[in-house]
Amino acid sequence: MTDILVPQLGNEIDEAEVTEWLVVAGDSVAEGDQVVVITTTKMSIELEAPATGVLRITADEGELVRVGAVLGVIE
Amino acid sequence: MSLSVPVWHREGAGPANIVLIHGFGADRLAWVANSPALAARATVWMPDLPGHGATGNDVGDGSAADLARALVAGLPERALVVGHSLGGAVAMHLAALAPDAVLGLVLISPAGLGAAVDPGLLADYPELRTQADAMAALRSLVARSQLIQAPMADYVLQGLAPTGRREALRRVAAAVPEHFAPPVIQPCRYVWGDSDGIIPLSDDLRDRLGDALTVLPGTGHLPQVEAFSAVNRLILSQI
Numbered sequence: 001m002t003d004i005l006v007p008q009l010g011n012e013i014d015e016a017e018v019t020e021w022l023v024v025a026g027d028s029v030a031e032g033d034q035v036v037v038i039t040t041t042k043m044s045i046e047l048e049a050p051a052t053g054v055l056r057i058t059a060d061e062g063e064l065v066r067v068g069a070v071l072g073v074i075e
Numbered sequence: 076m077s078l079s080v081p082v083w084h085r086e087g088a089g090p091a092n093i094v095l096i097h098g099f100g101a102d103r104l105a106w107v108a109n110s111p112a113l114a115a116r117a118t119v120w121m122p123d124l125p126g127h128g129a130t131g132n133d134v135g136d137g138s139a140a141d142l143a144r145a146l147v148a149g150l151p152e153r154a155l156v157v158g159h160s161l162g163g164a165v166a167m168h169l170a171a172l173a174p175d176a177v178l179g180l181v182l183i184s185p186a187g188l189g190a191a192v193d194p195g196l197l198a199d200y201p202e203l204r205t206q207a208d209a210m211a212a213l214r215s216l217v218a219r220s221q222l223i224q225a226p227m228a229d230y231v232l233q234g235l236a237p238t239g240r241r242e243a244l245r246r247v248a249a250a251v252p253e254h255f256a257p258p259v260i261q262p263c264r265y266v267w268g269d270s271d272g273i274i275p276l277s278d279d280l281r282d283r284l285g286d287a288l289t290v291l292p293g294t295g296h297l298p299q300v301e302a303f304s305a306v307n308r309l310i311l312s313q314i
Contacts, residue, residue, distance in 0.1 A: 010107035011086055020221055039224045042104045045300060046222065 002051035004072040006065050009040055016040045018063045018071060025057040029074065036071055049074055078145040079131030081122040087114025091314040092151040094120045096169075098160030098186075099251070100200045100244060102128030102234065105159065108303035109310070117314055120154065122146055124165065126243030128234070137246035139187060143168035150176050155314050159183040159299055160274065161251065170260040180263040181310050183298050184274050187255050188283075193273045197251055201244035203235060218270040218295035263287060264313060266306060268294030 006016055016038040023035050034046040035055065049055070053074040059065050084103050093113050097105040103121035113119045123130040124142050135141030143165045150169065156177050158166030163185020170177040186192055196215060203209045209228035214220045235241055265288040267276045273296040281288060289309060291302045299306045 007108075008111040010104065010110050013107060019224060022221075037221050039226055040107070041226050042107055042230055043227050043300060044222045044224045045108050045303060046219070048304065 002053070002074045003070045004035065004047060004050060004074065006038065006067050006069045006071060007047070008067050009045070010042075013040045013042065013067070015064055015066045018059045018061050018065060019044060020061060021057060022046070023055055025055055025072075027055050029053065029055050038065075038071075047071070076135045076141075077133045078135045078141060079125040079133040081124060081145055081149060082129040083149045084121045084123075086110045086119045086121075087117055089114075089117035091117040092120060092154035093117045093310065093314065094122070094150065094154045094156045094166075096122065096146070096156065096158040096162035096165050097124065097127065098158075098162045099197065099247060100127070100231070100234075101159075104128075104230075105297075106299065109299050109307055112303075112307040113310060116311055117155075118151070120149075120151055122149065124162070126240065126247055132237070132239035132243035134243045134246050137243075137248075137250035139164035139250070140168045142247070143172055147172050152176055153178055155179050155181065155310070157181040157183065157310055158185060160296065161186050161247070163187060164255075167259055171258075174260065177260060179313055180260060181266065181313055182259075182263060183266045183306065184268060184271055184276075184296055185265070186251060186274060188280065189255055190274050190277060190280055192251055196273055197248040201235070201241045201248060203232060206232065215272055216296045217301055218268065218293055219301070222297075222300065262313070264289065264309065266291065266298050266309060268296060268298050268301065270294060271296045 019037040019039040029049040051074040059071045126134040163182040164187030213223040294301045
């Protein structure tokens with residue numbers, strides 16, 4: 001099981017909004033696939049799957065999450 | 076004509092120095108997806124260019140050469156200099172102005188190589204006033220529009236608000252097509268998105284740059300955001 005974490009994004013950003021999941025919960029993803037868009041006050045980025053497996057989502061679109069929070073899990 | 080003294084920001088504490096120079100209309104926060112990874116291995120230096128970010132609006136004649144002159148005083152000794160778009164042209168000038176300080180260059184979809192820069196963006200950007208216009212302009216920078224959300228458009232509009240900012244950007248924009256950078260120092264690596272609509276990657280450029288060029292598929296004019304993992308790995312490979 002590998003967590004998808006909100007990464008550190010510069011010294012002044014400590015939270016982000018989950019903007020859009022690019023895959024559906026339960027889908028198979030490969031390591032490196034883009035899986036979710038997060039948005040900060042400065043920019044949005046796409047996060048990659050850290051492992052290959054099945055996606056379980058723990059943070060829904062619209063949620064505010066802090067740096068280091070778990071957005072989902074690859075199982 | 077005078078030049079504002081740039082505000083420099085710093086992250087990390089490694090022995091190596093990496094300088095990140097943003098592009099037209101942006102500021103040092105263009106690098107938020109890059110500085111943490113780089114700061115784990117180096118001291119990362121991020122200036123706001125004159126006419127941008129927290130720096131004042133005296134841009135000299137608006138040329139990349141003048142913007143580079145503004146950076147010389149604050150440049151750390153012996154740095155890898157990374158420049159994006161207009162910042163790439165600035166980086167090339169900086170290497171010519173301070174050859175002993177610049178160890179190498181990484182140029183991300185740089186201006187200054189003679190390739191055409193989209194005139195629409197240069198003209199529109201200083202005049203943006205509505206969120207809708209800002210969203211449209213920002214979307215032209217990327218291959219996937221999901222990366223452009225309202226907070227970024229609002230941030231851009233806030234950045235245009237200070238008195239003198241729009242005029243400074245008009246002056247910089249006017250200088251872009253006419254000023255080309257001096258010959259590039261070595262080592263120099265280039266990164267370009269294959270779907271860049273602002274400074275398109277022509278076959279001629281691919282031939283000229285050869286093995287020094289890394290092309291990122293499915294990527295527009297903001298590789299440092301659109302493909303930040305690959306860009307970070309490439310920058311770290313150069314220190």
